[in-house]
Structure formats: structure tokens, C-alpha cells
Amino acid sequence: MARPLVIEPLTKAAFAPFGTIIEADPSSVRLINGGTTERFHALARADVVGDGASVIINLFRGQPRSFPYVVDMVERHPLGSQSFSPLSGHNWLAVVAPDEDGRPGVPRVFRVSGSRGLNYGRNVWHHPLIAVGAVCDFLVVDREGPGNNLVEFFYEEPFVIESAGNSDGASKP
């Protein structure tokens, strides 16, 4: 029997153990280009390790997941961080898990608005991209280079997200 997961609202504090939120944070803003542009500076940092590693910028086109959605695995990237920034304006879900002596603990699910991205820290347990409600494009910044950058873990007893809640894919103000 899959164990239900509750969707939590995303806050900086709640997500801090897993990474950082990428959003128009007023505390980071700089006016540039003759005052025509607001630069929200250094919201997150890509962290890649290993000789020959480089930071790459990708586009992920995610198919919407159907619900109830079973979370039976999480993964981590030991050699690099990974960020997801929605380009289609749709809400999405992020699933992360604490590390407990090298194994992931119970996953946590966060509702993320279509105007917020997330940078998963290097080695942070997370579920692959969960698009909600529509085909959604995401700008993804992560690592390319030698070495194995993917560790997957499959739970003996899966979890389930019963519904996407009001993450109906349409970003609400």
C-alpha cells in the first residue's frame, strides 16, 4: 500500500536543506542597463565538481504527470547541482528527500508556482521533473562531464501523491 505524501507550501526555510529558490527576490535586485532592467543577481550557484566538468544549460519539455502519482524512487547527482526554472508559467511539484546515512528518508513534496524555479544542491535526493497539467518547458542548469553523476534509489514501499491540489498547472498570482 503506497504511503500518501502531503503537498507543502514552498518557503525558503522549508526548502533550505535541499537547495535554493530561484525567484524575483527584491533583496537581490540591481537596476542595470540604464534603469531599463532589473537584475536579480546570483539567486543560486551551479556547483559542479571533477576534472573536465562543465555547467550546461538545457531545456526539458516535461509531459504532465497523471495523479494519483506514485513516487517509488528518488535520485541524486553527486557531481553537480541541478536547477529547474519553468518557462511555461505552469505550477509544478518538486519532490525531495533528506539523506539518512546515504539513503533517502521520507520524501517531501512542495508546490512550486510557475514563476519560481529551484536549484537542487549537489547530491540532494530528488525525484525527476514533475510537470503538472500541461506540457511544460523548463530551463535546466546542470553538469556535463566525466564520472557517474546519477545515483538512483528505489523505495521498498512506494509513496503516492493523491492529487496535484491547486497546482493545476495554471500559475495563480
Ligand SMILES: NC(=O)N[C@@H](O)C(=O)O
Ligand atoms: N535525467 C535528467 O537529466 N533529469 C533528471 O536528473 C531530473 O532530475 O529530472
Ligand code: NI
Ligand atoms: Ni535530477
